[in-house]
Each structure stands twice: as C-alpha cells, then as structure tokens.
Amino acid sequence: MKKALSILFLTAFLSMQSFAATPVNALVIDSGSDFTHTLLLPHANANVDELNGMSGSDDDNNGYTDDVYGWNFAENSNVLVHLEYTPSNYDDILEFMKCMCKFQGGGKDALSSTEFDFLKTHYNDKEFMKKVNFYGEWSHGTHVAGIIGMNNDAVKLNAIAHIPVGTPPESQMIEQLDWMILNSRRNSRVAGTKVTMDQLESYFRQMGQDNAQKVKKEADYVASLNPRIINCSFGSSNSALFNTFKKYMVEKWGFVNPSKEDVQKVVNLFVTNALLPRDKVLLGTQKKALIFIAAGNSGENNDNFVISPNNVPIENKIVVAATNDNKELADFSCYGENTVDLAVPGVDIYSTYPNNKEGYMSGTSMASPMAARFGSMTLAVCPSLTPLELKKILMETVDKKSWLSGKVKSGGVINVKRAMKAAQLVANGESIDEAISTANSEISDMVIRSKFKKPVFHTALEMEMYFSTLF
Secondary structure (H helix, E strand, O other): OOOOOHHHHHHHHHHOOOOOOEEEEEEEEEEOOOOOOOHHHEEEOOOOHHHHOOOOOOOOOOOOOOOEEEEEEOOOOOOOHHHHHHHHHHHHHHHHHHHHHHHHOOHHOOHHHHHHHHHHHHHHHHHHHHHHHHHHHHHHHHHHHHHHHHHOOOOOEEEEOOOOOOHHHHHHHHHHHHHHHHHHHHHOOOOOEEEEEHHHHHHHHHHHHHHHHHOOHHHHHHOOOOEEEEEOOHHHHHHHHHHHHHHHHHHHOOOOOOHHHHHHHHHHHHHHHHHHHHHHHHHHHHOOOOEEEOOOOOOOEHOOOOOOOOOOOOOEEEEEEEOOOOHHHHHHEEEOOOOEEEOOOOOOOEEEEEOOOOEEEHHHHHHHHHHHHHHHHHHOOOOOOOOHHHHHHHHHHHHEEHHOOEEEEEEEEEOHHHHHHHHHHHHOOOOHHHHHHHHHHHOOOOOOOOOOOOOOOOOHHHHHOOOOOOO
C-alpha cells in the first residue's frame, strides 16, 4: 500500500516545480509545517524513498519511518502537524488575527469601529483567547514555512517539529528543576533552607548535559537533510523567565525579597548552563547552513541578557529584529547593537495556516523567516557562498536606517535586490568586498512600504492587547 500522500500528490508536487537552477535546501525548526497545503507543496523537499515507499516502513533505512518531509521530534512521530486539531471556529480565529495584526501595525486608528469592537470583544473572552494562543502555536511552523516560500522559486523546504504545542519546554524544565531541588532536600533533610546560587548552577549544568544528550539525534537528523538555510523562530523570553524564576525563588527556594540583579543572575545561569548546551549541539554542528534566529518579542535590549538560542556560541547565525513597514523598529521587537544583526518587516505578515488556510501573524518569528527567504534567494544566485560570506553580504548591503543605529549591528534592514546583485557579482568572479561595494553603489534603497504608522495606544488595555498575540 502506497503512502497516504499518493501518486496524485507526487504528480502535483512535480508539476508545480518552478525552482531556480540551483534551489536552496532550507529547514524550518519550529512546531511543524503542513506540506499538504497547496501553497507549500510546490516548495516541499520530499524524501522520495519514503514518498514512494510502503506505509509503515523505513524505506530509506535512516531510523525514521515515513519521514516524507521531516520528523516530529517533540512527539517522536512522522506527523508534523495534527490536522485533526483544526478548530471549528477557525475562520473566527483567522479574522481575529487579521484585526489584531492591523492593530499591532497602527493601533486603534488602523481599524474600523466594527473591527475594533470585534477585536476587543473576542480579546475579553478568555476561552477564545486560550484557543487563539493554542492554535497560534499549532499553526506557527506552517506560517513560518509559508513566509520563506513566498514568491520564492529558489527554495526547497523541510521541517522538523522541535517545539511542542502546549507547555513551553522551558516551563517543563523549571518544573523538573523544582522537583530535583525538592527531592534533594528530602534526601538531605534540609527542607526550608535557602537554595544557594552554587546549588542552582550545579542543577542547571546537570540539566544542560541531559538536554545536550537528548538533542543529539535531532542534530544528526538536521545534518542529514543538508540544509543551507535554517530558520529558528523560537526561544526563551528573558522577561518571562525572569518572572517565573522570581516566583519559584520566593515561593519554593527560600529567597526573601531577591534583588532584580539576583533574579537576573539566576536566569542567566539557567540559560547559559541548561539551554545553550542544547542549542550548541543542535545548531553548532550545522556548518553548511546560515541559521536565522528571531530576536524575541519582549521589547528588551538583548545585549543585557543571555538569550536562548540567540547567544549560542557559533558564527554562522544571524539574529533578526522586526520592523513595522521598514519605517520603524516594532515596539515589541527585541534589539541589541551587539547581539542582534539586522531587521526586516515582522508586523501583519500574510502567510499559510494549516489545512489550506491563509492569514496573518506578527512577531520576530515572522521577521526571521522573511530574512531567511531573502537569504535563500541570495544564495541561489551564488551557491558557492559559505554561510559567513552570505551573512557578510546580507549585513553589508542593508538599507541603513538612522532609527536602527545603536539597535542592530548592521544598522539597517535587508535589501534583497542589492544582496542578490552582490551574490551575482561574486558568481562572476569579483571578490566579496568588491561585489558588496558595487552593489551598494548601483542598487538604490528599497521603496518603503506605507501601510502602517507607529501605533498610538490610548488605554492600558490597548497596550496589553498589542503584546498578547506575538509569535
């Protein structure tokens, strides 16, 4: 019995190919991507042995049965997106996200009175908002993949599900940590005493070793896909970790009125010792790829913190902030002159949703795949570029923006036409520096989109709403 994707799907897949001569392998590490979507199928990088093989059989003998487009490491399954989770009120959720993204782009003034009433009414419905957040996670990897493939014949896509839909992995780890501390206290009969920084660091190191070991198989699988572009629209929010650790420190670990500095020290120790070792194993072995990482949505200066996976100690990464229509840094976007590389639009981005739907999302999670899309288009022009050469071209051909000076390392937003011009010149024999110089002189700055203006918030509720559905 052939796999469920069938010969009909394969025929459609092959007939819709219009790739450039050298399409670029790109990988979405996220919550899983729905490659049955008619807009993603043309970009899908199918494992032909599995696609044409027997259902339930590991036809390519790689240890992963029926991994046609990738693997779900969060559930150890070949099901990248559970389409049976498709909500009955899907259209209402999509309409809500459309209105919310318009609101995030321009505030209340960007909406009609009917749209704003719809938005506020549904925002105040707690059960509806639970569904919005759940289905936002469920659809996240599909939306990200659609952005990379948007009007982009130069890319082939795979996906792995790294982020489980539901409880964030960091929350699970902190609960595990609390259990470790409680169990240690029972065994040593020191219940009630304050946990020291040294003890916490020791626990974090143990967790880091466990996390690194667990992700090894995933890292090997990623390498087997031979990606040249990897997108990572996930990560730990410093502010969220700060609030969580402060609560545990006070309520469970014996700290009395810990200072802001002490809480931040614990957060930094956790990220450094428990999370980054995992990130280094997962991403540090992908030497052939340029890895795009979302800067984060807490509006903080990342230079002041240790962030996962942003601070993974590798050179072939590029951290991306979000702009509002190329005119301003989005209020929600994290930044950092030393830790964030460049910016692209990340507000009100239209892309694919699971089960053949389309809709909007906002966040640095959308900016990162937009940059990855531009990166794949540039690399397709000159496939011989190394990850660091591609990064150099993207960074040094940006449109410089005064409002990004001191906010991102490059001081600008990607100019894809200029980057592609530089890549073409390199392919024609020019040095990287010569190509960048020529492209900068010959290709003008991009025309700025004018859809949005900077949001103005009239109430605390409006500000709260603005940050409520960012990805």
